[in-house]
Amino acid sequence: MIQVVNLALLGFGSVGRALVELLIQKRAALKAEHGLEWRITALASRRLGCWVTTGGGFDPERLRQGQFVPAERLPTTDVGAWLDASRAGVLIETTTLNPHTGQPAIDHLRMALERHMHAITANKGPVVHAYPDLSALAKAQDRRFLFESSVMDGVPIFGLFRETLPMAELRTFYGILNSTTTVILEAIEKGADWEDGIREAQALGVAEADPSADIDGWDAAVKVTALANVLMGAGLHLDQVSREGIRGLDPAEVRTAHEMGSPYRLVSRIERAEDGSLRASVRPERVTGALAQVQGTSSLIHFETDVLGGLTLIEHHPRPEMTAYGLLADLVRAVTRD
Amino acid sequence: MIQVVNLALLGFGSVGRALVELLIQKRAALKAEHGLEWRITALASRRLGCWVTTGGGFDPERLRQGQFVPAERLPTTDVGAWLDASRAGVLIETTTLNPHTGQPAIDHLRMALERHMHAITANKGPVVHAYPDLSALAKAQDRRFLFESSVMDGVPIFGLFRETLPMAELRTFYGILNSTTTVILEAIEKGADWEDGIREAQALGVAEADPSADIDGWDAAVKVTALANVLMGAGLHLDQVSREGIRGLDPAEVRTAHEMGSPYRLVSRIERAEDGSLRASVRPERVTGALAQVQGTSSLIHFETDVLGGLTLIEHHPRPEMTAYGLLADLVRAVTRD
Helix, strand or coil: CCCCEEEEHHHHHHHHHHHHHHHHHCCCHHHHHHHHEEEEEEECCCCEEEEECCCCCCCCHHCCCCCCCCECCCCCHHHHHHHHHCCCCCCEEEECCCCCCCCCCCHHHHHHHHHEEEEEECCHHHHHHHHHHHHHHHCCCCCCCCCCCHHCCCCCCHHHHHHHHHCCCCEEEECCCCHHHHHHHHHHHCCHHHHHHHHHHHHHCCCCCHHHHHHHHHHHHHHHHHHHHHHHCCCCCCHEEEECCCCCCCHHHHHHHHCCCEEEEEEEEECCCCCCCEEEEEEECCHHHHHHHHCCCCEEEEEEEECCCCCCCCHHEEEHHHHHHHHHHHHHHHHCCC | CCCCEEEEEEECCHHHHHHHHHHHHHHHHHHHHHEEEEEEEEEECCEEEEECCCCCCCCCCCCCCCCCCCEEECCCCCHHHHHHHHCCCEEEEECCCCCCCCCHHHHHHHHHHCCCCCCEEECCHHHHHHHHHHHHHHHHHHCCCEEEHHHCCCCCCCHHHHHHCCCCCCCEEEEEHHHHHHHHHHHHHCCCCCHHHHHHHHHHHCCCCCCCCHHHHHHHHHHHHHHHHHHCCCCCCCCCCCECCCCCCCCCHHHHHHHHCCCCCEEEEEECCCCEEEEEEEEECCCCCCHHHHCCCCCEEECCCCCCCEEEEEECCCHHHHHHHHHHHHHHHHHHHH
């Protein structure tokens, strides 16, 4: 039996474009393996406006070249009105993160769920700030709220626990979840000063024009909160994460630590206090073992559960294509397990 | 809705006992989270004979102390007759591996599937020697053939691809899949000769009385074949694995390599030749990076897929409890996704 699913894309930057590429590349396999055909019936972004289509949706080959045909631009920037006109069964959201509020992504995902669409996001803001609400709404609507790409790109961290580790109780975890700081510290280890290190990370495309969200540990704090809340039901708020960025490190000390084989890295941790309460932290630590082997834009996470002992996952050199893959995997999950 | 599932345990060594412990420990959570109650209605092993029960099955608290009550010993060692009398919906098989034939486990799993039971095994022999047959039989019977524990214990390698990485195409992988050789090589690195190294591994309980299956690479070859056949549809036979054990290594060279930071380890690989065909190998290699950080009984596997780039999983210091967890996870999978 073939199922045709209509997709609405909100956000059309590098990840959105990579998703269109991947959907085209996997078109035949999606049909053969999952009986799934897709049409992109609507697309919107702040820069491009709100577009909807009729009939078979966008011409995907031309969409990936940035041509929105055959389509109509709505005379509005109201996301609700756009969703009403979208004909979509799934919203895929890839807009920019506001780590402190999760908005406006939270509102957009809620609007999709209220319209009985699945809500899929690559954005960790809604996970940190609205996971219980959006999950409950999804359940009430018999739809899915999925966000595999929001931490470690396409690496299936959330799916690992939800789908492959039934009955496992996550006790603690730690990891290198922010790669911009690794890239900056590596540059300093090779002799750069802070400014050169940041410029190098920016040239690689891993640091923002304003790198403070990475350097001061906000990005890592958002990720550790998202993981703790989803995987451990921790109910943490972002401001409960004890957070220390890498700004205070002395470049000479960074180089010495590296030469001694235990370099500084920005490490995120959830630990359990003696009274059973959880403590979240992000801070520079001198690392050894597998942590010290994490290079460049790679990430590592180590889990301790009651049933498995230690399990470590390392993601090597992610690209936007991998975030797009996480979205595709969520799409398959959502529409094949209705 | 509560579902009661009757279990037949075939094999009752350290893994089987750990499974009974875990079932008791997770009893309340299985009921609360999955609406699942269990009874062990039958148990058999070569040493203990074939036991069946009536009513509510074995008393699990007394079963874990090795007391088979209330139960009756059948006047037969025929597994088919035992299954007929078992009242079970699931066979959980933990007998000893014959790596060269997969028997008699294959026959036992087939008998279970033919009797419309789910067939779960911790044994990699049936995966290597009968995966297509047993999978097809399971499908025809609308039952599951599951074997998560057969490689890397409870780490959900098979589930990772089957359940969390839809549409991903596994291109190549490599890893340290045999830990006995790591333990022996580590002993030699610290100054032991071959005989002492083997004795040390035996004392730790990781090497068999006859350690040749590990030392000569058979155990790793079985694992690499199981992974390639299930995850890549490779259709490999065990004798197609290019296999070189660690016996030929010179202890002095092992120590020098270790001191230089790139120790010898037994590495298993699947590579793709230029014509697209797969080549499987097991051989000692000098390793660096995360591979060189794998210590003692830990394992590492690194996957390259078309959609994710590199993904590495490390399992730390497994115990029989982790194999038991893989069986429990398979049980939940089988009976909650009927």
